[in-house]
Amino acid sequence: MPGLEDLYKEIILDHYRNPRNRGELPPPACKTEGFNPLCGDEIVVYAHIVDDQIVDIKMGGQGCSISQSSASMMSQAVKGKTIDEVKQLTNDFKAMMSIPGKGAASSSEADSAEAIAAAKAAASAGDAGNIAATTAGAAEKPDLSMGDLSALKGVVKFPVRIKCAVLSWNTLLEAIEQAEAS
Amino acid sequence: MPVDFSTIKADFPIFDRQINGKPIVYLDSGATSQKPRAVLDAMDNYYRNHSASVNRGAYQLAAEANDLVDDARASVARFIGAPSSNEIIFTKNATEAMNLFAYSWGHANLGEGDVVVISEMEHHANIVPWHMLTQSKGIELRWIPLTESGELDLSNLDALLDGAKLVSVTAMSNVLGTMNPIRRLADAAHAVGAIMMADGSQYVPHVPTNVTELGVDAMIFTGHKMLGPTGVGVLWGTTELLDAMPPFLGGGDMIMQVTKEGFTTNALPHKFEAGTPMVAEIIGLGAAVKYLENIGMDNVREHEVSLTAYALRSLKERFGDDITIHGPSEPASRGGLLSLVYKDVHPHDLSQVLDQANVCVRAGHHCAKPLMQLMGVNSTARASLHVYNDESDIDALADALESADDIFGGLGF
Known part of the structure; x- marks a missing residue:
C-alpha cells in the first residue's frame, strides 16, 4: 500500500494552504466551471485569452487538497503560455496521471497501452520529465517544465484521486474551447 | 431475547x-452493507441446484425456482408489514423503484400545475424524477424546509400541502440520520386528498417497519443496504394504488395477452416486472430479510x-x-x-x-x-x-x- 507521504507532499499542502491566483476576472475573460459529480469538488476557471495566449488566469471553487493544489499549480504553470503550450502541458500532466493524451500534440503512440504503462513506470521512477517524451513524442514539443506540478505524480498511486488532480485541467480546456469558439 | x-x-x-x-x-x-454467509449461500444454492427461469417452465427445476422467488417475495412483504406479497414489486434498486412510480403514477395522475411536495433532505432519487416531471408535465415541486438541527420544519405544512397530489419524503435522511414523522405527513397528505410515498432506503434496513402503521400508500427501498445483494430493490404500494397505475416497462411477463392490435396487462406483481427478473438477487434479499428477522x-x-x-x-x-x-x-x-x-x-x-x-x-x-x-x-x-x-x-x-x-x-x- 502506498504511503500518504507519496500523496501529501509539503508543496501540495502549501498550494492548498495558500492557493495562487485565487479570485475572479471580469469579462471578456472566459469563465468555466468543472464539477466532480462523485465527490462534489468544484473548480471555476477565469481565463483571459488574447491572441492565443493566456494573459491572465484566476481560480475559484472548493474541494480537497489534491483538486485545489492542482488548480493552484496549474494557474502558475499556464499563465503567459500560448494555447498550444497549454495543451501540450495538459497532455504532459495527464500522461503523468496515466491518462492517454489527445488534442494538438497527441500521437497514436500516446493512446497505446504501452504509453500508459511507460507513463506509470516513469511516474513511479520519479522522473516526470521523461513522461512527456515517452507519451507525446519528442519532436515539435515546446520545452515545458512541470515545475511544482511534478509533486502531484504520487497521485497516480491513488487512482481514485486522479480525477481530483485533473479537474482543473479539464475545466481550463473548456475555457480554451470557449475562447476558440468565440 | x-x-x-x-x-x-x-x-x-x-x-x-x-x-x-x-x-x-x-x-x-x-452506501452498501456487507452480506452474511446466509445470503451468499442462498444465491449460490439457487445457481448450483435450482437454476431455471421463473414464471415459464413447467418442469421441476423451474417450479423450484418459482417457489424460491415466491418465498422471498412473501418474506419481504412480511418484513415491512405489507398486506399482500403481490404488492411487492422487484426492481433493480430503490432509484429504479422511484422512477417506476414517478413515471407510471406521475404520468397518469399529474398535469400542469399539480403539486408534488418533497423535502430539502431528499436523495437525488427522490428529486430528479420529479424535476423530470416538472419539465415534461409542468408540475410544481415544493420543498419542506429544514430546521437548524436538521429536522423537517413543518410549521408551514398546511400551506405547502395546499393543492398537493403527492407527498414524497425520506423516512431517514442518508446524510443527517434524521428520522422523519412519516405517519404525521401521511395523515396530513391524506387530509388534502394527496397520497404519501416514503423513501425507506435508509430506514427499512435498520428500523422495524410496518407500512400500514406508517400510513403510507407507497414506499421504496433497496436490497443491498439491508444485507442483501446489489441489483434488487423494491417498490411497495397498496393494491389499490398499483392496480390503478399503468405499466412501466413493456415486454415478457407483464402481459396477459398480446395480439397484433394490442395487449392486456398481467396481474400484480407481474404487471411491473417485465422480462426475466434478477432471480438470484431476489432470493438473496429473501435470505437477508430472514437473517434480520432472526436477530x-x-x-x-x-x-x-x-x-x-x-x-x-x-x-x-x-x-x-x-x-x-x-x-x-x-x-x-x-x-x-x-x-x-x-x-x-x-x-x-x-x-x-x-x-x-x-x-x-x-x-x-x-x-x-x-x-x-x-x-x-x-x-x-x-x-x-x-x-x-x-x-x-x-x-x-x-x-x-x-x-x-x-x-x-x-x-x-
Whole structure:
C-alpha cells in the first residue's frame, strides 16, 4: 500500500494552504466551471485569452487538497503560455496521471497501452520529465517544465484521486474551447 | 431475547479478510452493507441446484425456482408489514423503484400545475424524477424546509400541502440520520386528498417497519443496504394504488395477452416486472430479510441506537469542538448515519487518511446536493453503521481521525 507521504507532499499542502491566483476576472475573460459529480469538488476557471495566449488566469471553487493544489499549480504553470503550450502541458500532466493524451500534440503512440504503462513506470521512477517524451513524442514539443506540478505524480498511486488532480485541467480546456469558439 | 452482537461479525465472510495485515473497519453501510454467509449461500444454492427461469417452465427445476422467488417475495412483504406479497414489486434498486412510480403514477395522475411536495433532505432519487416531471408535465415541486438541527420544519405544512397530489419524503435522511414523522405527513397528505410515498432506503434496513402503521400508500427501498445483494430493490404500494397505475416497462411477463392490435396487462406483481427478473438477487434479499428477522429488528434498532449514542459521546469527548456531527443529537430520534466534519480537513482527504487504517467511510455529497448547499458544504465524510459494527469500530475511527493531524494538523486556514 502506498504511503500518504507519496500523496501529501509539503508543496501540495502549501498550494492548498495558500492557493495562487485565487479570485475572479471580469469579462471578456472566459469563465468555466468543472464539477466532480462523485465527490462534489468544484473548480471555476477565469481565463483571459488574447491572441492565443493566456494573459491572465484566476481560480475559484472548493474541494480537497489534491483538486485545489492542482488548480493552484496549474494557474502558475499556464499563465503567459500560448494555447498550444497549454495543451501540450495538459497532455504532459495527464500522461503523468496515466491518462492517454489527445488534442494538438497527441500521437497514436500516446493512446497505446504501452504509453500508459511507460507513463506509470516513469511516474513511479520519479522522473516526470521523461513522461512527456515517452507519451507525446519528442519532436515539435515546446520545452515545458512541470515545475511544482511534478509533486502531484504520487497521485497516480491513488487512482481514485486522479480525477481530483485533473479537474482543473479539464475545466481550463473548456475555457480554451470557449475562447476558440468565440 | 437478548442477542449477542459480538458474534455477528463472524457471520460475514468479508470480515475474515485483512488488508495490509489489519482488519477492515467497515463504516459505510449507508452506501452498501456487507452480506452474511446466509445470503451468499442462498444465491449460490439457487445457481448450483435450482437454476431455471421463473414464471415459464413447467418442469421441476423451474417450479423450484418459482417457489424460491415466491418465498422471498412473501418474506419481504412480511418484513415491512405489507398486506399482500403481490404488492411487492422487484426492481433493480430503490432509484429504479422511484422512477417506476414517478413515471407510471406521475404520468397518469399529474398535469400542469399539480403539486408534488418533497423535502430539502431528499436523495437525488427522490428529486430528479420529479424535476423530470416538472419539465415534461409542468408540475410544481415544493420543498419542506429544514430546521437548524436538521429536522423537517413543518410549521408551514398546511400551506405547502395546499393543492398537493403527492407527498414524497425520506423516512431517514442518508446524510443527517434524521428520522422523519412519516405517519404525521401521511395523515396530513391524506387530509388534502394527496397520497404519501416514503423513501425507506435508509430506514427499512435498520428500523422495524410496518407500512400500514406508517400510513403510507407507497414506499421504496433497496436490497443491498439491508444485507442483501446489489441489483434488487423494491417498490411497495397498496393494491389499490398499483392496480390503478399503468405499466412501466413493456415486454415478457407483464402481459396477459398480446395480439397484433394490442395487449392486456398481467396481474400484480407481474404487471411491473417485465422480462426475466434478477432471480438470484431476489432470493438473496429473501435470505437477508430472514437473517434480520432472526436477530429481530427491535434488537437491530436497539443495538444501533446504543452504538450511535456511544459514537456521539466518545467522539465529542475525544475531539470536542474539533469535530462536528450533523443531524439530531438525540440517538433515539436518529439513525446510525454520522456526517462528520473534522477540523478543516476536507472530507475527501479525511477518508484517504482513514483508509490507511482500513476505516471505510463515504466522502462526498451523498447524492443530496440541495441539502449540501443548505449545510454550506460541498461534501461531508459519513460513517454509517449496521448490525455488525461494535464499539471497537468507533474507537478505530477515532484513532484514525487523530492521525489526520499528522498531515493536516498545521494547516490553520
